[in-house]
Amino acid sequence: MEAETFHLTVDGVEIEAHAGQSIIEACDAAGIYIPRLCHHPELEPSGNCRVCTCKINGRNGSACVTPAMRGMVVENNTPQLTKDRQTLIEMLFVEGNHPCPYCVASGDCELQALGYRLGMKAPTLPYQWPRRKIDATHPDVYLDHDRCILCSRCIRASRMEDGKTIFGFEGRGIKMHLNIDAEGGLGETQMAAIDKAARVCPVACIVIKRDSYKIPNGERRFDKSPIGSDIEARRGKS
Amino acid sequence: MSASTAPSLPSILADFTGDRGRLMDVVLAVQHRLGHVSDEAVRAIALKLGMHAVEVEDMVSFYAFLDRESRGRNRIRLSKTPISRMKGAKAVARAFEDQLGISLGETTPDGMFTLEWTSDIGMADQEPAALINGVVLTELTPGDVPQIIAALRGAGGEVPAYPPHAAQTLLLPCQKVRPSLVQPGPLLSGPLGNADGINAGLALTPDKVIEQITNSKLRGRGGAGFLTGMKWRLTRKAVGEDHYVVCNADEGEPGTFKDRVLLSEFPDLVFDGMTVAGYALGARNGLVYLRGEYAYLWDSLQEVLNTRRGAGLLGANICGREGFDFDIRIQLGAGAYICGEESSLIESLEGKRGAPRDRPPFPTERGYLKQPTAVDNVESFVCAARIMAKGADWFKSYGTAESTGTKLMSVSGDCARPGVYEVPFGITVNELLDLVGAADAEFVQISGPSGQAIAPRDFGRQIAYEDLSTGGSTMIFGPGRDVLDVAMQFADFFVDESCGWCTPCRVGTTLLKQGMENIIAGRATLADITATESLANTVVRMSRCGLGQTAPNPILTTMRSFPEAYEARLRPEPFVSRVDMRDALREASSIQGREPVSAEA
DSSP: OOOOOOEETTTEEEEEETTOOOOHHHHHTTTTTOOOOSSSOOOOOOSOTTTTTEETTEEETTTTTTTTOOOOEEOOOOOHHHHHHHHHHHHHHHHHHOOOOGGTTTTTHHHHHHHTTTTTOOSSSOOOOOOOOEEESSEEEEGGGHHHOOOOOOHHIIIIIOOOEEEEEEEEGOOOOEEEOOOGGGSSOOOOTTTTGGGSSSSSSEETTTTTSSSTTSHHHHSSSSHHHHHHHTTTTO | OOOOTSSSHHHTTTOOOOOOGGGHHHHHHHHHHHHHHOOOHHHHHHHHTTTHHHHHHHTTOOOOOOOOOOOOOOEEEEEHHHHHHHTHHHHHHHHHHHHHHHOOOOOOOTSSSEEEEOOOOGGEEOOOOOOOOOOOOSSOOOOGGGHHHHHHTTTTTTTOOOOOOOTTTOTTTTTOOOOOEEEOTTTTSOOOSSSHHHHHHTSSOHHHHHHHHHTTTTTTTTOOOOOOOHHHHHHHHSSOOOOOOOOEOOOOSSOOOOHHHHHHHHHHHHHHHHHHHHHHHHHSSSEEEOOGGGGGGGHHHHHHHHHHHHHHHSSSSSSOOOTTOOOEEEEEEOOOGGGHHHHHHHHTTTSOOOOOOOOSSSSTOGGGGGSEEEEEHHHHHHHHHHHHHHHHHHTHHHSSSSSSSSEEEEEEEESOOOEEEEETTHHHHHHHHHTTTTOOOOEEEEEESEEEEEGGGGSBBSSSTBBBOOOEEEEOOOOOHHHHHHHHHHHHHHHHOOOSHHHHHHHHHHHHHHHHHHHHHOOBBHHHHHHHHHHHHHHHHHHHSSSHTTTTTTHHHHHHEEEHHHHHOOOSOOOOSSSOOOHHHHHHHHHHHHHSSOOOO
């Protein structure tokens, strides 16, 4: 069945979209990269990080949760939005503990990669230095809460894709954190290293054990090209 | 509580079906009969409702009035607002601390008392106020505290009823709520009539009812000002199995209490308005989302609903109209300011954490249980009832062209006569200040912390959607009040009340509060203040919902209205390091037993 197609404008470029697509999906298909963190192409969008905020018909809104509509005018790559997005990335850096130089995810981390792409040098905001724990109770997967950016990808993946509901949030506001469906740690859950939830973490919060350095530093996804390059490579090809 | 008198978990859960949409009622029952929602309770609830424990925890941990840990049998919650502070709440808090031998946030070793601060409880005209086991105490002084504690001890630690039932409640000193309505206007004076609004509505077709509301140009009284007629039309038009009418009685904006007045003194007008909406929208169910702080109104509201059912104003064939069936259920909240935001309110109504939804789709299209839903403020329903009874032209004869009708203003702070005033839109701040006896006001917080702080040069401005838009909260600060300290308290309020869902609000509210602390302590340079302002603007632009988008307002609007207050605290240096080198190296120096060769001073 052919879905209805129409056009919208992103930074002055007219792109094609079809009914049911979000703005970010339409832009991905058209080769226009909108920076994002909590969005994952295989999961329901949740609008947690707000990095993909665009000016949509003159009003700010997140591209991952806003349906594409005929004739929509979207501003994505503007100095103001880039600066605001950079501030959001900084907020996430100072909210948790993110020591890139010795983090297992360095070079493969979407937070780090966005910091580079958006031109963040070092956070100018005050570090919060939260005290968070590591959960190493599971034989194959460990949780390093220091790195968690509350993107909810694992929550969504575990519930919708794995059918397990191993993860959830707990608390509210700045005290909100990732929680698991067991009192004694991840080892007590049905978590498996092959779960979707174990493979969607954008940072190094959910880490598969004995797997971390198969690809050496310098050879990883974002060591070679900036985040979003894969999407931009589609430009003009469809 | 001793094991013998404690109700058992299975007996509490036996009162409920397996409907997970009613999780709020289940956890409230457990909370109030067992004192907290233990791990065991979480597991039992999850089993009963067919959920995962992690989902129950997700919800329970969100609300301020739900506990995961055992706390004191008697819960003393002191209202923490700039108004309560200026009326002496700190001294009252100290008296409680002294009397109980604990600090705020703690529980006595015998498990009898927990003492804590809570966000505004809707008593700004009668501060310092407190909620003790859900009952309101007002105009407290330190001298009242010993008797209050003695009375609670004398009750012997019975499990307090919840919602507090008038018949069962132990009467405490200061347990009184003064009628707050100082000046009624056309909306709240004159005969209340016997369901005049409903009868007038039933004489018209539903479309004509919506037309009349539209003609009146009624706008949402919560402050956002969306046209009620348009909201009703969109909801009626939207396709769904059911349509819902929701009354937003989660009056959480600090400084407002007019909905408390309406719910306690004019509940029939509120329910008339909801019933008219039910007729207009083709809804069979109405819901009142009553904030947990107002649980003490539960009994009286249920009684009114029962009376109305008896009088044929609720239930089947209302007012004799064949096929017009409508009833109202009250859903109690559990302490979360965010639930005043309509999509969060709907999430909470569905038994979930009160995190806002992204829009579109709007609630008018997909709201409660994914059905078309009109969420309106308590006062909006009262207006709607009156508009039906008295006509759109009557309504439009008050106010301005853009802002028709009157507005209930909740006035508190440094003034002679705090309370609720019904005034026509278009009234200037100066006129309002004269009315309430506040000639020497130095600044006024319009529409609560999410609104704006204005200086005397703006007192000539009008209360109206086209000028100073407001939900009614009006906090007045006289000579000698520190504007930055008030802004700081509001910044702190938003740290407590941010839901945490999105980055800018979750992290930004904390960073902004830290920025304000720095400024108030006189540690901020011009660059630091500029950075705080820039951060505030990012939070406004990037946040998901109205809470985050307005959370920086206390800082941004005081910067605009009172720049001199900021300048007075400015550090003259171009740059002051956040890190003090000596402090940073102190631990290392003590281990090494020597000072560094060259430490920057």
